[in-house]
Amino acid sequence: MEFRASHILVSDKTLADNLYERIKKGESFQTLAHNYSKCPSKSKGGDLGWFKEGAMVKEFENQVRRMGTGSISKPVRTQFGYHIIKKTGVRG
Numbered sequence: 001m002e003f004r005a006s007h008i009l010v011s012d013k014t015l016a017d018n019l020y021e022r023i024k025k026g027e028s029f030q031t032l033a034h035n036y037s038k039c040p041s042k043s044k045g046g047d048l049g050w051f052k053e054g055a056m057v058k059e060f061e062n063q064v065r066r067m068g069t070g071s072i073s074k075p076v077r078t079q080f081g082y083h084i085i086k087k088t089g090v091r092g
Helices: 013-024 029-036 040-044 058-066
Strands: 002-010 047-052 076-078 081-091
Touching: 002 013, 002 029, 002 040, 002 058, 013 029, 013 081, 029 040, 040 047, 047 081, 058 076, 058 081
Parallel strands: none
Antiparallel strands: 002 047, 002 081, 076 081
């Protein structure tokens, strides 16, 4: 199985919570990713492209697996920081 997702990665939980609330109120996920994410994917609005099972850290992948396509997660903590994840596809 493969998944496609975008994310916003930040170091600070308070910032992650704030960005999540802003997205819920209608701000653009892509714009916030571009402006705040510390991942190189920010240049593509946070898009990580397609990835296979096992390609991402466990906490990230487990969250993506549980989400419906098009949904956005509350901040998820991993060894890299806090991710706000938008699931954009699943195949296989």
